[in-house]
Amino acid sequence: MVEFNAKKVAELHQHLHSHLPSEPALRVKALETLLVEKGLINTESIDAWVEAYTEDIGPKRGAHIVAKAWCDKEFRQRLVLDGSSAIDELGYLGNATGHLKVIENTASVHNLVVCTLCSCYPFSILGIAPAWYKAAAYRSRAVRDPRGVLAEFGVQISDDVEVRIWDSTAELRYMVLPQRPNDSEALSEHELAALVTRNSMIGTDRDLVKIDKVKV
Amino acid sequence: MDGIHDLGGKQGYGAIDVDEADLYERGEAFNHDWEARQWGISSCARTPNINIDWWRHCRELITPIDYLGRPYFDSWVQTDFATFIDGGFFTLDEVCLGYSALDSLHLDELPPKPITKADALQADRQNAYRFDAEINQLPLFSIGDLVITNQHGHSGHTRLPQYARNRIGKIHALNGAHVFPDLSAQGTESHQHLYSVVFETGELWSDSTNIHDKVFLDLWETYLSINDLPKNEP
Numbered sequence: 001m002v003e004f005n006a007k008k009v010a011e012l013h014q015h016l017h018s019h020l021p022s023e024p025a026l027r028v029k030a031l032e033t034l035l036v037e038k039g040l041i042n043t044e045s046i047d048a049w050v051e052a053y054t055e056d057i058g059p060k061r062g063a064h065i066v067a068k069a070w071c072d073k074e075f076r077q078r079l080v081l082d083g084s085s086a087i088d089e090l091g092y093l094g095n096a097t098g099h100l101k102v103i104e105n106t107a108s109v110h111n112l113v114v115c116t117l118c119s120c121y122p123f124s125i126l127g128i129a130p131a132w133y134k135a136a137a138y139r140s141r142a143v144r145d146p147r148g149v150l151a152e153f154g155v156q157i158s159d160d161v162e163v164r165i166w167d168s169t170a171e172l173r174y175m176v177l178p179q180r181p182n183d184s185e186a187l188s189e190h191e192l193a194a195l196v197t198r199n200s201m202i203g204t205d206r207d208l209v210k211i212d213k214v215k216v
Numbered sequence: 217m218d219g220i221h222d223l224g225g226k227q228g229y230g231a232i233d234v235d236e237a238d239l240y241e242r243g244e245a246f247n248h249d250w251e252a253r254q255w256g257i258s259s260c261a262r263t264p265n266i267n268i269d270w271w272r273h274c275r276e277l278i279t280p281i282d283y284l285g286r287p288y289f290d291s292w293v294q295t296d297f298a299t300f301i302d303g304g305f306f307t308l309d310e311v312c313l314g315y316s317a318l319d320s321l322h323l324d325e326l327p328p329k330p331i332t333k334a335d336a337l338q339a340d341r342q343n344a345y346r347f348d349a350e351i352n353q354l355p356l357f358s359i360g361d362l363v364i365t366n367q368h369g370h371s372g373h374t375r376l377p378q379y380a381r382n383r384i385g386k387i388h389a390l391n392g393a394h395v396f397p398d399l400s401a402q403g404t405e406s407h408q409h410l411y412s413v414v415f416e417t418g419e420l421w422s423d424s425t426n427i428h429d430k431v432f433l434d435l436w437e438t439y440l441s442i443n444d445l446p447k448n449e450p
Contacts, residue, residue, distance in 0.1 A: 002265045002303055004403040006372065010277045012298045012308065017279050019312045020297065024290040025250040030314050031293055032253055034306050035261055036327075037316040044330035046256030052336040053255060054245045084344065095343040099391070116224030116377050118272055119288060124340055128245045128255065131236050134288035137229040143379065143431050144225040144421050153234050162428040167224060169375045170410055170434035171347040171394060204234075 058127030061092045062175060063196035065125060067189045069102075070180040080104060083175065087125060094124025096173055103166065104177045105206065110157055112150070112203035113166045113174045114142035122173040126201060133202065143167055153204040176203045217273075217371050218378060220280035225379035225421065251289045258292055259336070260328075263303035269401035273373035274299050348407070351393040355409040356437055361387045363413060364443040365435065373401035376439045379420055380431075384443050385413040388432060396436055409437045 020027050035041040065087055069076040079086040083100030087093050100122060103111045115121070119134040132138050141149050146163045150156075157163060166174045178200040184192060199205035223229075239245055246252040262271070275295040276283075283291060301308055310316055331339070357363060367382040375397050393407040400406075415431045417424040 002263060002270060002299075002403070004270055004401070005302070006273060006277060009274050009298050009302055012301055013278050013282070013294065015308055016294055016297055016311070017282055019308070020294065021314075024287060024293065025248070027290065027293045027297075028250040028253045028257070030311065031296055032257060033314065034310060034316060035257065035300075038305060039327040040305065041257065041261045042327055042330050045260045045328065045336075046253060048331045048333045048336040049256040049259040050246075050252040051333040052340060054243070054252070055333070056337055057340060058245060088344075091341070093344045094340040098344040098346040099348070114224075116379075117221055117375060118275065124344070128251075130239075131247055131288065132233050135229075135233065136223055136226075136284060137232045139223040140226040140229045141232070142224075144227075144417075144423075146429060147426060149232060152232050159426060160428070162430065163426065165429070165431045167377065167431060167433050169377060170391075170397075170436075171345075172391060172410075172412075172434050 053123075053127055057094070057124060059125075059196075059198035059201065060193070061090075061127075062122075062125045062198070062201045063193040064090065064189075065092065065102075065175070066177060066196045066201065067193035069177055070192055071189045076177075079177070092125050096121065096123045097125055099172045100125070101166075101172055101174050102177050103164070103174055105179050105203075107179070108160070109162050109164060110150075110203065110206055111164045111166060111174075111176045112142060112146055113168060113176060114139060115168045116140070116143055117169045120168045120173065122175055125175060126198060130198070150204065150206075153199065155204065155206045157206070175201050177201075178206065178208055181208045217276060217373070218369060219276045220278075220283045221276040222378050224377045251287075254289045254292050257296065259339075263299045263305065266299060266303070267400055267405075269373055269395070269397040270403070271295065271299060272397075273401045274302075276373065347395045348392040348410075349395075351407050351409075353393075353409070355390055355411075357387045357390075357409075357411060357440065357442070359387050359389065362443040363387060363411075363440040365413075366439050366441075370398070372398060374398050374439075376435060377433070380415065380433055380435075383415055383419050385415040385419070385433075388412040388414040391434065394436070396438075398436075398438075411435055411437070411440065413440070 069079050079102050083102040116139050121129040143165050146165050168174050195208045197205045275291055278294055364384050365381055389412040391410040394410040396406050396408045413433050413435050417429040
């Protein structure tokens with residue numbers, strides 16, 4: 001049973017600091033070995049989850065959502081009103097998207113998502129977060145130096161554009177709806193989805209590439 | 217707690233690794249195999265009766281040198297070790313040995329049935345947990361109200377970041393009542409109104425460079441009071 005005893009857990013961490021194997025790979029192996037020996041887990045199920053998040057669940061889902069919102073005005077309205085129920089229409093509701101907010105970029109607003117307290121992320125639509133999203137540099141700077149952060153990603157924001165930083169420290173999760181590229185009227189939903197980058201849905205990318213750069 | 221995890225606005229962490237490969241371009245999701253294994257472990261098994269707030273607090277309690285010095289998923293590994301030991305599923309001695317003591321094996325219990333990718337995808341859909349509930353209390357604040365955040369935190373788990381303490385913000389949205397993490401991390405589930413609060417960056421940072429920029433935070437009702445002090449306009 002969980003005792004909710006923070007002092008005890010803090011002491012455990014001190015012991016673990018001294019006693020766990022030296023490399024992350026060895027530490028995970030030790031954890032997996034113990035959990036399998038104790039009958040709490042089996043390796044096939046771990047494999048299944050890895051396959052699910054490598055082959056099926058990832059930013060392709062988010063890109064599909066974005067492209068559909070660009071093409072289907074009514075879907076876009078439903079998405080902005082209630083992100084969770086709109087993505088459920090596509091079968092994408094899942095881990096960490098039970099309370100999803102979709103926030104729209106416009107010519108005068110740019111949105112940027114971070115979690116300064118851990119690394120909360122809408123897994124079922126964007127998959128595994130990039131390492132930089134979980135690193136101290138991004139988590140510390142996004143709320144204080146957003147324009148400097150964006151510049152490092154090659155995104156220049158003019159002074160009159162408002163940058164909104166969403167620090168997702170509760171159970172609401174955020175996905176940015178980037179602007180549809182200019183000159184993309186002729187593209188199909190499928191072709192549009194190929195233009196949507198993962199970073200554009202976090203907010204560290206803004207101007208998506210135009211039609212002449214599409215890889216067909 | 218005023219721990220190492222509370223990173224918003226801290227300085228000195230340097231540049232962001234923006235050149236990290238976009239793994240999805242290559243049809244991959246993980247930087248290392250061990251990260252994939254840890255993701256799978258976390259998806260399969262958690263200590264029974266644990267909740268996300270206590271688990272997050274256990275992660276915050278990692279010694280600062282480990283918290284900052286190890287990759288992100290490595291902190292999940294250590295948190296799982298701590299919570300499984302704390303929950304009585306294995307001992308620190310077994311962790312040090314690297315294998316189970318024979319007398320602690322529950323060989324009479326059936327191990328969980330292996331699942332397929334299709335099962336995992338179905339389970340992921342069922343992981344769309346909701347944290348809201350209807351409560352009798354009406355929300356204290358309305359959209360547009362000016363509120364001031366608490367000046368102090370406490371030594372337990374809390375989701376009011378240090379950089380946003382004793383700051384004036386405006387209620388942007390009401391989100392219903394959500395599980396209150398500070399008590400949930402102590403084993404008591406209760407619900408409180410959760411607000412999206414918007415802060416001018418100039419209210420948060422003396423070195424803010426653009427007057428248009430804003431920070432939005434989702435904050436529980438007891439983190440907030442009505443701001444009845446006149447605001448010092450810049």
